[in-house]
Amino acid sequence: MVELNPHPLDTVFHALGDATRRHMLRQLAGGERTVGQLAEPFAISLAAASKHIKVLESAGLIRREVRGRTHLCRLDPGPLASAHEWLNFYERFWANRLDALERLLREEDARKPPAPKGDDQ
Amino acid sequence: MVELNPHPLDTVFHALGDATRRHMLRQLAGGERTVGQLAEPFAISLAAASKHIKVLESAGLIRREVRGRTHLCRLDPGPLASAHEWLNFYERFWANRLDALERLLREEDARKPPAPKGDDQ
């Protein structure tokens, strides 16, 4: 689709929909990184990494400071907060589910001592 | 990229990266909806809507119950919880920022009545 005025969340979620870019964000959670440093863990060309970084940048997820011949990137958490906020709306759904499980377990617990390890996802 | 074994978050975030699909999820937050009902608000063909729904479905975000000739869709919040969880890791960044702002404001407040507008971001 030729989306003239894409919703910010479009670009943010799209940027997050790629493992390479999510990994880069994790790196940036540890502090500033150069393009080369961000590219280093991946078996892709620098040009490809540069494109990923541009995607993150135009989603507003990172800022770039050109410092001499290297580009310093740092995380901008704002859009992540927006995405988190958006998802927050649905919290009641999984919260409900967990509440129900919790209630169930509490009942079980009051009845008989050891409950088997429950797991989901 | 030909991604053989894509990370679940890839498909989830990708599914969320489209306003039409996010809108459909919001509809489903109100309860079960048929394919036709989900498609109705949009100026796209039923086939296109059907594809969107399939994207949501294969991201695990919705379940489908074929009931006669209509397909009933309902929200599955699990993957949303995963995405939320993933974003949660970064919470400290925007939380820190807010904490810092808050601290700053409190200090300013205690010192002199009207503070000049500080801005960042």
Add this chain to the structure above:
DNA sequence: CGTATATTCAACCACATGGTTGAATTAAAT
């Protein structure tokens, strides 16, 4: 039965995406 309804399927199209390579740009180092 025949017809209307709900949905998918298949083929197609324009454009986006993620990758490549090689050349260009810019700045630091010798």
Add this chain to the structure above:
DNA sequence: ATTTAATTCAACCATGTGGTTGAATATACG
């Protein structure tokens, strides 16, 4: 002034995406 290093640019390619249309597939209705 040359060379080396960090990064982008441009062109290209294969595949994915979101849309269309028209036919196919079920299922309900009279």
